[in-house]
Amino acid sequence: MAELDRFFIPQSVALIGASRTPGKIGYVMLESLKSSFKGLIYPINPQATEIAGLTVYTNVNDVKEPIDLAIIAVPAGNVKIVLEDCIKKKIQAAIVISAGFGEIGNKEGEMELQKLAKGRIRLLGPNCLGTYAKGLDMLFLPKDRMKRPPEGAISFITQSGAVGSAMLDDIAFEGVGISKFVSYGNAIDINELELLEYFAKDLGTRAIAAYIETLHDGNRFIEVCKKIVKTKPIVTLKAGKTAKGGEAVLSHTGALAGLTEVYSAAFRQAGVIEAKTTEELFDFSKALATQPALRSNKIAIITNGGGFGILTADAAVLAGMELPDLDKPTTKALQAHMPSYAIAKNPVDLTGDANAERYAGALTAIGKDPAIAGIIVIALVQTPQLEESVVDVIRDAKMYGKPIVAVMAGSDYTYKLVRRLEGFGVPVYPTPERAAKAMSVLWQYGLILKQFAPPPPPEKKAAKLIAKKAKKAAKKVAKKAKKRR
Amino acid sequence: MAELDRFFIPQSVALIGASRTPGKIGYVMLESLKSSFKGLIYPINPQATEIAGLTVYTNVNDVKEPIDLAIIAVPAGNVKIVLEDCIKKKIQAAIVISAGFGEIGNKEGEMELQKLAKGRIRLLGPNCLGTYAKGLDMLFLPKDRMKRPPEGAISFITQSGAVGSAMLDDIAFEGVGISKFVSYGNAIDINELELLEYFAKDLGTRAIAAYIETLHDGNRFIEVCKKIVKTKPIVTLKAGKTAKGGEAVLSHTGALAGLTEVYSAAFRQAGVIEAKTTEELFDFSKALATQPALRSNKIAIITNGGGFGILTADAAVLAGMELPDLDKPTTKALQAHMPSYAIAKNPVDLTGDANAERYAGALTAIGKDPAIAGIIVIALVQTPQLEESVVDVIRDAKMYGKPIVAVMAGSDYTYKLVRRLEGFGVPVYPTPERAAKAMSVLWQYGLILKQFAPPPPPEKKAAKLIAKKAKKAAKKVAKKAKKRR
Numbered sequence: 001m002a003e004l005d006r007f008f009i010p011q012s013v014a015l016i017g018a019s020r021t022p023g024k025i026g027y028v029m030l031e032s033l034k035s036s037f038k039g040l041i042y043p044i045n046p047q048a049t050e051i052a053g054l055t056v057y058t059n060v061n062d063v064k065e066p067i068d069l070a071i072i073a074v075p076a077g078n079v080k081i082v083l084e085d086c087i088k089k090k091i092q093a094a095i096v097i098s099a100g101f102g103e104i105g106n107k108e109g110e111m112e113l114q115k116l117a118k119g120r121i122r123l124l125g126p127n128c129l130g131t132y133a134k135g136l137d138m139l140f141l142p143k144d145r146m147k148r149p150p151e152g153a154i155s156f157i158t159q160s161g162a163v164g165s166a167m168l169d170d171i172a173f174e175g176v177g178i179s180k181f182v183s184y185g186n187a188i189d190i191n192e193l194e195l196l197e198y199f200a201k202d203l204g205t206r207a208i209a210a211y212i213e214t215l216h217d218g219n220r221f222i223e224v225c226k227k228i229v230k231t232k233p234i235v236t237l238k239a240g241k242t243a244k245g246g247e248a249v250l251s252h253t254g255a256l257a258g259l260t261e262v263y264s265a266a267f268r269q270a271g272v273i274e275a276k277t278t279e280e281l282f283d284f285s286k287a288l289a290t291q292p293a294l295r296s297n298k299i300a301i302i303t304n305g306g307g308f309g310i311l312t313a314d315a316a317v318l319a320g321m322e323l324p325d326l327d328k329p330t331t332k333a334l335q336a337h338m339p340s341y342a343i344a345k346n347p348v349d350l351t352g353d354a355n356a357e358r359y360a361g362a363l364t365a366i367g368k369d370p371a372i373a374g375i376i377v378i379a380l381v382q383t384p385q386l387e388e389s390v391v392d393v394i395r396d397a398k399m400y401g402k403p404i405v406a407v408m409a410g411s412d413y414t415y416k417l418v419r420r421l422e423g424f425g426v427p428v429y430p431t432p433e434r435a436a437k438a439m440s441v442l443w444q445y446g447l448i449l450k451q452f453a454p455p456p457p458p459e460k461k462a463a464k465l466i467a468k469k470a471k472k473a474a475k476k477v478a479k480k481a482k483k484r485r
Numbered sequence: 486m487a488e489l490d491r492f493f494i495p496q497s498v499a500l501i502g503a504s505r506t507p508g509k510i511g512y513v514m515l516e517s518l519k520s521s522f523k524g525l526i527y528p529i530n531p532q533a534t535e536i537a538g539l540t541v542y543t544n545v546n547d548v549k550e551p552i553d554l555a556i557i558a559v560p561a562g563n564v565k566i567v568l569e570d571c572i573k574k575k576i577q578a579a580i581v582i583s584a585g586f587g588e589i590g591n592k593e594g595e596m597e598l599q600k601l602a603k604g605r606i607r608l609l610g611p612n613c614l615g616t617y618a619k620g621l622d623m624l625f626l627p628k629d630r631m632k633r634p635p636e637g638a639i640s641f642i643t644q645s646g647a648v649g650s651a652m653l654d655d656i657a658f659e660g661v662g663i664s665k666f667v668s669y670g671n672a673i674d675i676n677e678l679e680l681l682e683y684f685a686k687d688l689g690t691r692a693i694a695a696y697i698e699t700l701h702d703g704n705r706f707i708e709v710c711k712k713i714v715k716t717k718p719i720v721t722l723k724a725g726k727t728a729k730g731g732e733a734v735l736s737h738t739g740a741l742a743g744l745t746e747v748y749s750a751a752f753r754q755a756g757v758i759e760a761k762t763t764e765e766l767f768d769f770s771k772a773l774a775t776q777p778a779l780r781s782n783k784i785a786i787i788t789n790g791g792g793f794g795i796l797t798a799d800a801a802v803l804a805g806m807e808l809p810d811l812d813k814p815t816t817k818a819l820q821a822h823m824p825s826y827a828i829a830k831n832p833v834d835l836t837g838d839a840n841a842e843r844y845a846g847a848l849t850a851i852g853k854d855p856a857i858a859g860i861i862v863i864a865l866v867q868t869p870q871l872e873e874s875v876v877d878v879i880r881d882a883k884m885y886g887k888p889i890v891a892v893m894a895g896s897d898y899t900y901k902l903v904r905r906l907e908g909f910g911v912p913v914y915p916t917p918e919r920a921a922k923a924m925s926v927l928w929q930y931g932l933i934l935k936q937f938a939p940p941p942p943p944e945k946k947a948a949k950l951i952a953k954k955a956k957k958a959a960k961k962v963a964k965k966a967k968k969r970r
Contacts (some may be wrong), residue, residue, distance in 0.1 A: 023869050025869075028869060099826075099837075100826070103791075104826045140869075141867040141868065141869070142869055144898060145866060145867045145868075145869065145895075145898045146867040146895065146896075146898070147895075147896045147897060158792075159792070160790065160791060160792025160793075161837070162789070162790025162791065162792055162793060162837055162865050162867075162868075163790060163792035163793060163796070165865070165867050166790065166793070166865045166867060166894035166895055167894065169867055169894070169895040169896050169899065170894050170895055170896060170899075170915065172896055173895075173896030173897065173900075211792065213792065213795065237796075239792055239795040239796050239799060240795045240799065241799055260803075276918075277800070277916060277917075277918040277919075278796060278894070278916045278917060278918065279915075279916050279918065279919070304647070305645065305647025305648060305651065306588075306645060306647065307643075307644070307645025307647055307648035307696065307698065307724055308645075308647060308648060308651070310698065310724040310725045311648070311722075311724050311763060314724060314725065314726055315762070318745075341584075341585070341589045352584075352646070352647055380647050380650070380651045381630060382626040382630045382631040382650050382651060382654055383626065383630075383647075384508050384510075384513060384625075384626070384627055384630065409651035409652065409654070409655050409763070410630075410631065410632075410651055410654040410655055410658075411631075411632045411654045411655060411657055411658030412632060412658065413629060413630045413631070414654065414655075415658075430655060430764075431762060431763045431764050432762075432763060433761075433762040433763065433764065434762075434764070
């Protein structure tokens with residue numbers, strides 16, 4: 001069991017500060033835990049004996065069984081004493097939800113906790129929301145106000161709790177899946193570096209999204225990321241790039257641009273993909289978590305709306321993509337499946353009366369074209385001719401092994417289909433421009449892979465093979481020698 | 486009655502090509518009309534006598550009463566003969582929905598229509614969706630697939646029907662209101678210029694959004710817009726900036742950048758605000774349609790999430806805004822309404838446990854500060870402490886006469902409140918960056934007003950006043966002289 005596993009897959013948790021009062025943080029957290037966590041829950045509250053059917057304890061040391069994880073949600077002034085209790089109980093992982101430390105100038109209280117925890121207990125927080133994963137929901141945001149995202153392949157770390165919860169709620173609406181979520185707050189023990197390293201090894205994580213306000217060690221960040229991006233893409237959104245926070249922001253714009261560039265340069269050096277906006281953080285992550293990297297920048301566009309085709313072409317070109325002319329066999333294959341007024345060029349315009357079958361024909365023709373590395377497929381589903389099965393048709397096109405991203409703009413009906421298609425592992429965007437950018441990021445990650453994890457040169461490969469064979473031969477000889485003895 | 490009024494507020498319409506078959510375009514259009522239009526509807530179809538309870542006519546000339554508007558949805562080959570019927574019937578306005586003309590190379594058919602209509606009937610289309618306004622819905626997109634937006638102050642013209650319907654559906658979800666919508670297609674008679682001029686005079690329109698593929702006369706476009714923007718902002722999204730359409734796009738990037746710049750320069754010269762993405766088209770329009778222009782670039786930010794405050798500050802500064810330090814009286818007024826751990830600086834951080842009352846205190850303090858020209862207010866409503874009434878509190882802050890834009894990120898619960906707040910005329914954005922950009926566009930429009938509609942210099946004002954007085958005096962003298970006679 002990795003050290004940080006206790007924060008995501010504990011067997012038992014204590015909620016210190018569990019409350020009897022509906023609406024209170026300590027009550028909502030208990031509700032969230034009860035509805036998600038399958039292990040043992042020990043609510044701790046000296047003033048209660050039972051909450052929501054669970055036996056309440058006065059102190060963690062009154063619990064006889066071992067406790068994997070302590071979640072601490074008591075007033076700042078009581079955190080130290082509670083943490084001492086946890087150490088006494090030999091709990092090895094604690095999340096301090098409580099605010100009122102470094103962020104309001106109480107550095108002393110923070111350092112006390114840090115000193116106390118060191119070598120005795122691993123600590124997430126303070127001033128955070130804690131963790132969220134399948135089977136572990138401790139969020140104090142009620143479910144009727146904040147949707148929980150489905151299980152998926154993105155892990156999301158965030159320094160700010162409010163950014164974290166608002167964005168989880170936002171992406172849950174679209175249907176983007178989350179593997180693990182961590183709000184790490186003031187990071188007096190566990191910080192973004194350790195979390196990145198943890199997710200690098202986590203089997204459920206295929207892409208890492210990070211909202212970062214402070215880099216705790218710039219050089220190590222670069223070092224750590226360089227290794228991770230060989231196998232998993234990292235997307236970061238850095239806040240406070242325009243001089244720390246807000247106030248200092250306006251003082252002088254000179255230093256400001258400098259700062260922005262410093263961070264961008266560091267991210268480039270680290271092989272990290274930089275999101276410039278909150279929107280881009282998940283636009284990019286969901287493409288990277290579900291699609292392979294793009295092996296060239298040559299893509300094709302398929303649309304049932306001419307205007308959206310043009311806008312997507314514009315945006316793709318501006319994002320560094322190429323829209324090659326289609327060769328004769330592909331053009332013929334396209335024409336075989338569409339009426340004469342449809343356009344068998346790139347972008348392929350199936351026109352407004354296209355049905356799912358016409359999409360299937362086009363996706364097959366383009367999917368089989370070796371000159372095309374990726375596909376942006378636009379499906380405006382407002383038209384009565386287009387069946388819902390277009391979603392299955394797009395899913396089936398994954399068999400060609402090429403990155404696919406989709407554009408679907410609309411409201412209720414559209415979003416029903418968006419969620420289905422995203423459930424199939426195809427990222428969907430509400431505008432041409434966002435889809436084109438996401439596609440270009442798959443190309444950017446392709447370049448990062450080439451730079452940071454280049455395939456071994458052919459000579460080396462041959463040398464390796466020879467070495468392997470030699471080893472095998474040596475083993476055989478040794479075995480024979482053994483037998484002879 | 487202005488000539489184009491017939492396209493938006495007709496008294497009677499004929500739907501030529503009304504269909505008996507559910508799901509068919511001519512059937513959905515009739516359904517849309519029936520559920521919206523209060524005037525007389527004459528379905529025309531030689532093969533039917535009644536559809537959905539309405540008497541069907543073989544030909545418009547069988548209708549005895551006058552017809553204001555003909556909507557033509559028959560196969561391309563029959564459009565000409567139908568149009569001749571309309572002219573014979575002395576109908577003065579026709580919308581040709583039918584496709585199959587210039588867009589598929591049938592320039593001849595298009596020119597025939599053009600020649601026929603000239604001086605006899607005003608024509609919208611062909612190859613379009615027609616118009617949409619309160620009391621006139623002719624869209625052939627079924628309502629269960631495409632939401633209709635509520636009534637509002639944006640008029641939206643679009644060359645592409647599919648772009649139009651997808652975007653209407655999209656913004657309807659948020660709750661953005663539309664005054665009038667026109668899909669003008671191939672524009673063989675009425676084009677974007679005449680529509681812009683029409684909306685300039687339309688009382689229901691406070692901002693114009695335009696999706697444009699072709700400018701029919703670049704110089705006149707600049708001329709026309711220069712006049713309109715003195716009273717109403719125009720936002721355009723130009724498609725095909727990277728060489729026409731998609732194919733030509735990739736050939737050479739040199740010409741490409743040139744094209745983009747040519748359009749951008751023309752828009753700047755015309756005082757038109759350029760949207761670079763579909764998202765920006767309505768992000769900008771909804772701010773401009775509901776908020777006054779910004780009189781300076783000095784704004785304040787109010788948030789209950791520190792991270793979102795920082796991100797908004799970053800984005801605002803990068804968009805050219807200033808976040809001035811707050812003066813003593815404002816700081817004191819803020820502090821009077823918030824706990825000690827909240828931050829009475831700009832951005833104002835009310836912190837995660839803020840309730841509506843705390844927002845009210847902050848909005849009042851900032852609203853009264855003469856140094857602050859506009860307010861970005863962030864309300865992350867996932868927290869259980871924040872009451873729904875925060876929406877009313879934000880609406881009430883409109884009394885200070887300053888532009889307000891809001892940020893609310895989330896899903897179902899959040900969007901319920903977003904729609905309410907947008908109904909009150911406050912534009913809401915799902916991300917800090919989009920809100921900050923929208924605010925900067927209010928400043929951009931302030932600059933456009935200064936450039937294109939400068940207030941008369943003081944001397945001129947005085948001279949005018951003197952001239953007015955002199956005129957009045959002269960009149961008096963003339964009157965007296967008359968009496969004497």
